[in-house]
Amino acid sequence: MNIVVCIKQVPDSDKVTIDRETNRLNRAGVPSIINPFDENALEMALQLKDLHGGKVIVISMGPSQADEALRTALSHGADEAILVSDRKFGGADTWATSYTLSLAIKKIEGVDLVLFGKQAIDGDTAQVGPGVAHFLDIPMLTYAKAVEVTGDTFKVDKVTEDGYEIWDIDKPAALTVVKEANQLRMPSLKKKMAAKKAEIPCWGVEELQPVEENIGLAGSPTKVSKVFAPPVKLNKEILSGEPSEMIAELIKKLKEQHVL
Amino acid sequence: MSTTKELWVFAEQREGKIAGVVQELLSQGQILADKAGFTLAAVLPSADGAGLCQELYNFGAKKVYTIDDPKLADYQNDYYSRAVAQLINEKKPEIVLYGATTIGRSLAPTVAVMVDAGLTADCTELDFDVEAGNLLQTRPAFGGNIMATIICPDHRPQMSTVRSNVFKKTKLSDREAGEQIPYEVDLSGVPERMRRLESVHEADNNSIDLNAAQFIVSGGRGVGKPENFKVIYDLASELGAAVGASRATVDAGWISHHHQVGQTGKTVCPVIYIACGISGAIQHLAGMQSSDMIIAINKDPDAPIFDIADYGLIGDLHQIVPEFQKQIAAAKAS
Numbered sequence A: 001m002n003i004v005v006c007i008k009q010v011p012d013s014d015k016v017t018i019d020r021e022t023n024r025l026n027r028a029g030v031p032s033i034i035n036p037f038d039e040n041a042l043e044m045a046l047q048l049k050d051l052h053g054g055k056v057i058v059i060s061m062g063p064s065q066a067d068e069a070l071r072t073a074l075s076h077g078a079d080e081a082i083l084v085s086d087r088k089f090g091g092a093d094t095w096a097t098s099y100t101l102s103l104a105i106k107k108i109e110g111v112d113l114v115l116f117g118k119q120a121i122d123g124d125t126a127q128v129g130p131g132v133a134h135f136l137d138i139p140m141l142t143y144a145k146a147v148e149v150t151g152d153t154f155k156v157d158k159v160t161e162d163g164y165e166i167w168d169i170d171k172p173a174a175l176t177v178v179k180e181a182n183q184l185r186m187p188s189l190k191k192k193m194a195a196k197k198a199e200i201p202c203w204g205v206e207e208l209q210p211v212e213e214n215i216g217l218a219g220s221p222t223k224v225s226k227v228f229a230p231p232v233k234l235n236k237e238i239l240s241g242e243p244s245e246m247i248a249e250l251i252k253k254l255k256e257q258h259v260l
Numbered sequence B: 001m002s003t004t005k006e007l008w009v010f011a012e013q014r015e016g017k018i019a020g021v022v023q024e025l026l027s028q029g030q031i032l033a034d035k036a037g038f039t040l041a042a043v044l045p046s047a048d049g050a051g052l053c054q055e056l057y058n059f060g061a062k063k064v065y066t067i068d069d070p071k072l073a074d075y076q077n078d079y080y081s082r083a084v085a086q087l088i089n090e091k092k093p094e095i096v097l098y099g100a101t102t103i104g105r106s107l108a109p110t111v112a113v114m115v116d117a118g119l120t121a122d123c124t125e126l127d128f129d130v131e132a133g134n135l136l137q138t139r140p141a142f143g144g145n146i147m148a149t150i151i152c153p154d155h156r157p158q159m160s161t162v163r164s165n166v167f168k169k170t171k172l173s174d175r176e177a178g179e180q181i182p183y184e185v186d187l188s189g190v191p192e193r194m195r196r197l198e199s200v201h202e203a204d205n206n207s208i209d210l211n212a213a214q215f216i217v218s219g220g221r222g223v224g225k226p227e228n229f230k231v232i233y234d235l236a237s238e239l240g241a242a243v244g245a246s247r248a249t250v251d252a253g254w255i256s257h258h259h260q261v262g263q264t265g266k267t268v269c270p271v272i273y274i275a276c277g278i279s280g281a282i283q284h285l286a287g288m289q290s291s292d293m294i295i296a297i298n299k300d301p302d303a304p305i306f307d308i309a310d311y312g313l314i315g316d317l318h319q320i321v322p323e324f325q326k327q328i329a330a331a332k333a334s
């Protein structure tokens, strides 16, 4: 069983701040991490491999630093890593990212399953998984929390608003994975050492031969027209003192505002 | 045939019931359509849509495109995306809005790549730039640290997903007029690549859906221990509220992950969010800061949660929360 896991390197949002003057993110010095949901996708792949054998291939599209995220994934147990990187891929939105990643996955032979995180925490769009699946022309389920191999199909538990659904989906398939699925295993020392030295191929325009108008900024239908700091609350009221008095005061205000 | 441009709302239905967010999208869609001079329409894939049209008219849809097929009774990504993409390619709407539900967040990104459209996820504000003809789609990014307005100047349709409770619903009347336009899609050529075997509704001790809740009472590490969540549940049931939680409490095993609010949990947008013993880490704020009103209860006057609160109550939640419940109960009784 060969499983591709798409991982994105994202800034640790814990450490990102915004410059209120320029409305830009202060990204300098902010550490990069593997998108937390992609860790769950990786662990799901590793568990399937433990049971059924095969290979786990991690793939990341981004600047050359994304290499680091791939090495981390190798230290947790992935078998191979591929970096998708080219200056021409820069500025891609989810449409262009989906297209580019799909070209890379098409180059890998014998893929049975493609896994994604539920969403990336920088953009929170959750669009790349469904997009890639369409370009690969394979069936896709979002919000998977468990998967089992059943012959030529997968049995998948998919989280819904009020519970879950059980689906049967043909191979090859794509899934986006939720946090509830699992927790990523610890890296092993041996794998960590090996990961440091691993050869990670980099695929760019030459290797993937994309239709040029579909990649990078040009291939992105959406454009950012403005960024700004979230509005701050101006009329806040702080109450302190005896609980009974605070609550009486609060309830009075809520009633005045007709929210209660 | 009229040549007015159209703004569409995807009329998501489950088991023959229109999702609440559809009413909200129609109401906001009406405002945008009026501003742009577009016609407001709904798209309704289902087994048999005729009986659901009136509800859509009542919230402003002038037209409802019904796509009837037994294969569209329940959501299936291949069938739904084919049906909706084909209709879009034929009728060429200017704008299509979807609820950011588990269904909308599968369908919209699939359709977006099928019809070559831009898609902006989880918008919290939608406006229309009449001069440029662009939908102004505003959404939080980087865990809520920043807001971005996204446009899609060269591709049509312009598509967005929008969370529940972001827009107010306005019913026009119980008997609005509208036109049902049945549309045929041949799904026989779409291979059957996935099948739903079972749908499980999980009962929980607090069954109110966080995504759709009007009120939410949330507990954080300040609650102290699992048993103490009782005061949170008690206040919630008095208010008819859903129960939320910070990741710290979920990780500690005090409450199930279904309740987690935040960047790696649920994003909520209730009328009132009551944060009890939650410090206000940016990842928590990312999931709840667009709530209409935020009430924070925390014993630390410097807790960052107070920066985004409308009302901050400084003190011990173990005294304040039960008192809150008592006074609400008393107010209801009188």
Ligand SMILES: Cc1cc2nc3c(=O)[nH]c(=O)nc-3n(C[C@H](O)[C@H](O)[C@H](O)COP(=O)(O)OP(=O)(O)OC[C@H]3O[C@@H](n4cnc5c(N)ncnc54)[C@H](O)[C@@H]3O)c2cc1C
Pocket (backbone or CB within 6 Å): A014, A036, B219, B220, B221, B222, B223, B245, B246, B247, B248, B249, B260, B261, B262, B263, B264, B265, B266, B276, B277, B278, B279, B280, B281, B282, B283, B284, B287, B297, B298, B299, B300, B303, B315, B316, B317, B318
């Ligand atoms: C990648 C990533 C993703 C994350 N995603 C999420 C997420 O989705 N959701 C989330 O919530 N967190 C998330 N976190 C974790 C987040 O950073 C915080 O650690 C977490 O939100 C803290 O939870 P808390 O406020 O309950 O606990 P604490 O930060 O420990 O705060 C407890 C608060 O309770 C107050 N308190 C204590 N006792 C009392 C009392 N008796 N009465 C009143 N107040 C009291 C204290 O003053 C304190 O402010 C994420 C972190 C990372 C790195």
Ligand SMILES: Nc1ncnc2c1ncn2[C@@H]1O[C@H](COP(=O)(O)O)[C@@H](O)[C@H]1O
Pocket (backbone or CB within 6 Å): A006, A007, A008, A009, A035, A037, A038, A041, A059, A060, A061, A062, A094, A097, A101, A115, A116, A117, A118, A119, A120, A121, A123, A124, A125, A126, A127, A128, A129
């Ligand atoms: N640049 C990328 N490289 C590899 N995988 C990606 C990239 N962008 C997104 N993904 C995958 O797609 C998922 C959803 O991302 P998004 O649509 O950006 O929220 C992520 O959890 C990753 O699995």
